[in-house]
Amino acid sequence: MRRLILAAAASAACALFGASSFAGTLDQVKQRGVVACGSNTGLPGFGIPDDKGSWTGLDVDFCRAVAAAVFNDPTKVRFVPLTAKDRFTALQSGEIDILARNGTWTQSREADLGLLFAAVNYYDGQGFLVRKKLNVKSALELNGASICVQQGTTTELNLADFFRSHNMKYEGVVFAAVDEVIKAYDTSRCDAFTTDVSQLYGERIKLVNPDEHVVLPEIISKEPLGPAVRQGDDQWFNIVKWTHFAMINAEELGVAKANVDDKLKSEDPGVRRLLGVEGDFGKGMGLTKDWAYRIVKHVGNYGEAFERNVGEGSRLKIKRGLNALWNNGGIQYAAPIR
Amino acid sequence: MSDQSPPAGATAVNPLYDPRVRGFVYQALLVATIAFLGWQAIANALANMRARNIPTNFDFWTKTSGFDINFTLIKYSAVSTYGDAFWVGLLNTLMVAAIGIVLATLLGFIVGVARLSPNWIVAKLALVYVESIRNVPLLLQLLFWYNAVLKPLPGVRDSVVIPGLFGNPFAYLNNRGLVLPEPRVGQGFWLVQLALLLGVLLAVGFALWARRAQRETGDIKPVWTVGVALVIGLPTLAYFALGEPLTLDYPVLRGFNFSGGLRVLPETVALIVGLTIYTASFIAEIVRSGIQSVAKGQSEAAAALGLRAGPMLRLVVIPQAMRVITPPLTNQFLNLTKNSSLAVFIGYPDLVQIFAGTVLNQTGAAVQVIAITMAVYLAISLVTSLAMGVYNRRFTLRER
Numbered sequence A: 001m002r003r004l005i006l007a008a009a010a011s012a013a014c015a016l017f018g019a020s021s022f023a024g025t026l027d028q029v030k031q032r033g034v035v036a037c038g039s040n041t042g043l044p045g046f047g048i049p050d051d052k053g054s055w056t057g058l059d060v061d062f063c064r065a066v067a068a069a070v071f072n073d074p075t076k077v078r079f080v081p082l083t084a085k086d087r088f089t090a091l092q093s094g095e096i097d098i099l100a101r102n103g104t105w106t107q108s109r110e111a112d113l114g115l116l117f118a119a120v121n122y123y124d125g126q127g128f129l130v131r132k133k134l135n136v137k138s139a140l141e142l143n144g145a146s147i148c149v150q151q152g153t154t155t156e157l158n159l160a161d162f163f164r165s166h167n168m169k170y171e172g173v174v175f176a177a178v179d180e181v182i183k184a185y186d187t188s189r190c191d192a193f194t195t196d197v198s199q200l201y202g203e204r205i206k207l208v209n210p211d212e213h214v215v216l217p218e219i220i221s222k223e224p225l226g227p228a229v230r231q232g233d234d235q236w237f238n239i240v241k242w243t244h245f246a247m248i249n250a251e252e253l254g255v256a257k258a259n260v261d262d263k264l265k266s267e268d269p270g271v272r273r274l275l276g277v278e279g280d281f282g283k284g285m286g287l288t289k290d291w292a293y294r295i296v297k298h299v300g301n302y303g304e305a306f307e308r309n310v311g312e313g314s315r316l317k318i319k320r321g322l323n324a325l326w327n328n329g330g331i332q333y334a335a336p337i338r
Numbered sequence B: 001m002s003d004q005s006p007p008a009g010a011t012a013v014n015p016l017y018d019p020r021v022r023g024f025v026y027q028a029l030l031v032a033t034i035a036f037l038g039w040q041a042i043a044n045a046l047a048n049m050r051a052r053n054i055p056t057n058f059d060f061w062t063k064t065s066g067f068d069i070n071f072t073l074i075k076y077s078a079v080s081t082y083g084d085a086f087w088v089g090l091l092n093t094l095m096v097a098a099i100g101i102v103l104a105t106l107l108g109f110i111v112g113v114a115r116l117s118p119n120w121i122v123a124k125l126a127l128v129y130v131e132s133i134r135n136v137p138l139l140l141q142l143l144f145w146y147n148a149v150l151k152p153l154p155g156v157r158d159s160v161v162i163p164g165l166f167g168n169p170f171a172y173l174n175n176r177g178l179v180l181p182e183p184r185v186g187q188g189f190w191l192v193q194l195a196l197l198l199g200v201l202l203a204v205g206f207a208l209w210a211r212r213a214q215r216e217t218g219d220i221k222p223v224w225t226v227g228v229a230l231v232i233g234l235p236t237l238a239y240f241a242l243g244e245p246l247t248l249d250y251p252v253l254r255g256f257n258f259s260g261g262l263r264v265l266p267e268t269v270a271l272i273v274g275l276t277i278y279t280a281s282f283i284a285e286i287v288r289s290g291i292q293s294v295a296k297g298q299s300e301a302a303a304a305l306g307l308r309a310g311p312m313l314r315l316v317v318i319p320q321a322m323r324v325i326t327p328p329l330t331n332q333f334l335n336l337t338k339n340s341s342l343a344v345f346i347g348y349p350d351l352v353q354i355f356a357g358t359v360l361n362q363t364g365a366a367v368q369v370i371a372i373t374m375a376v377y378l379a380i381s382l383v384t385s386l387a388m389g390v391y392n393r394r395f396t397l398r399e400r
Helices: A002-017 A025-032 A058-071 A087-092 A107-111 A154-165 A178-186 A197-204 A234-252 A269-274 A291-298 A302-309 B019-051 B082-115 B120-133 B138-150 B189-217 B223-241 B266-292 B296-304 B309-346 B351-363 B366-395
Strands: A035-040 A077-082 A098-104 A115-117 A122-124 A126-131 A145-150 A170-175 A192-196 A213-215 A223-230 B160-163 B169-174 B177-180 B182-185 B246-249 B252-254 B257-259 B262-264
Touching (some): A025 A035, A025 A058, A058 A223, A058 A234, A058 A302, A087 A223, A098 A122, A122 A197, A145 A154, A145 A178, A154 A170, A154 A192, A170 A178, A178 A192, A192 A197, A197 A213, A234 A269, A234 A291, A234 A302, B082 B120, B082 B309, B082 B351, B082 B366, B120 B266, B138 B309, B177 B266, B296 B309, B309 B351, B351 B366
Antiparallel strands (some): A098 A223, A122 A223, A126 A192, B160 B169, B177 B262, B252 B257
């Protein structure tokens, strides 16, 4: 009887608070058959479902790359759309395996929130979007403005910092869902809308008349955006981190989706190690030796993902800028695979 | 212990078969099981949180928040603490709840009485109001008031000007809210406040005296006229005698927005209007049923005594209806308070929006923050119930 109660209690407690063991995310993912990926609720270029209901975007492609490395199938991802406010709780509680949702890597998010940022897949900064007819040329002219901002973001904090340090006043109008923020800005509740510049370009597309709005030149913060995982599972952390590094290294070595099969015959030792022709670098992470080959084969290298989603091949037309490779004027740099 | 019980005497039953002992044991087992489950759940959560390096303490309370809030009743800025943000949110919630409760009760009583009006149009209008409002989800109504009614107001530069007494602009209405002149208190203003207090006290005193006089002599004194004269007249006299120690700080359009003056945000208005109109439809039905529960003979008897419709309702029907009305009315007050958390969707900074939203997200202390938030709503609800319980006791049927 007592044992029965104990068992019942234990199972009820587990049901209440999720699995009690936290290590072995890879095993859980394999068992489940899909990677649970915390995604944006709908941000063009980064994470948004298209008209056929399939997810697209730079962050989405990152999750597909992880699924490709684990399952050799980029479709084995379950996307969980999350607001900025709910995203970290979802990761902490184990509802998702990766949070790839243009989240900013900050010290307190790692020290206090129990998260680890595995990589930076987009170097960004915060800016302002205003109506052209306001004739504002600089963010420093925004004294007294009403500014729409999304709740639970670094944006909210940077905004307060920026106005405080320049001794200016503003009225922040805060919403939990980004769509509410956009709607409030579009209906003139606010003079300006602030968030990461990449997102400003993405959200501008959603406005009634995108051409009537302009992004101000000031960048008021550093926003390294990247995928995050829970603390306490180094293996999974490594898999996520090296998925990004594999995509960077592939671009650096000239390995792309189209030529990856030809590159299997390459004599370049770097390429041979990347594609698993030489050595077995996946084994230590619990993956197969062709893990990086799978990523490039199904998703492509970093440059391809960038151009397809936010660059010239997309409606956003964002330049590579900081996100170019280190040997090409940018700061995207990956540790070598060896 | 012996298994053999003596044949005579009910007191010597084997405890195993004693229903009282058994009942006690079962209840103790149940309580122990629930306590064990609760402890297991908490211990498991704490262990998981520690394993993931998620803070399990309340240290965040005194840390600098770093974010701004656009509507605060107390002093708050980005250098205040998360604890200050909590108080801002709590006060904002309480303010909306208090205003909403007063307005919803007033509107609800009017509509409830109108439902029973012999005037066909009034009664049917009240019926249409109740049936259409209470059958549409509150969230939709809030979004309607915010997005469809308040946001289409003109922009700041094209504000609707509300003229003052002498034709100069007094207030401005635009999609950033209603901008009113802000009263600035000058020297000696406390004397005006004192005069107001004195006026109220005198008015109450006069009302008490008038009631006794009516009981003794039957004369009806002009309580309302005298009361209004005292409450308004005295402070007005004092105000002018002191040389108008109150100036109005008029808002001026400067740059993007009006500076100076008081601003009522559209978010606040939408929330209060939405909550009031929604809850009033329920209160109206409660009031109607309460009035109808009073036996018809009561009003007939009152009419036979020569009471007109107004005093009949006020002196005979409503007091008896209140004991039916009060308990469900309490529920509506609690509902309104809890529903105010829907503020999140229209950007009003209430407790849930600020504390269970931004603070939770910035600190990552999800379990602590949600626990505090739940405890606060529980406390508000219990206090409301307690107050309404005290009030209800005054109207309970006294059986003699």
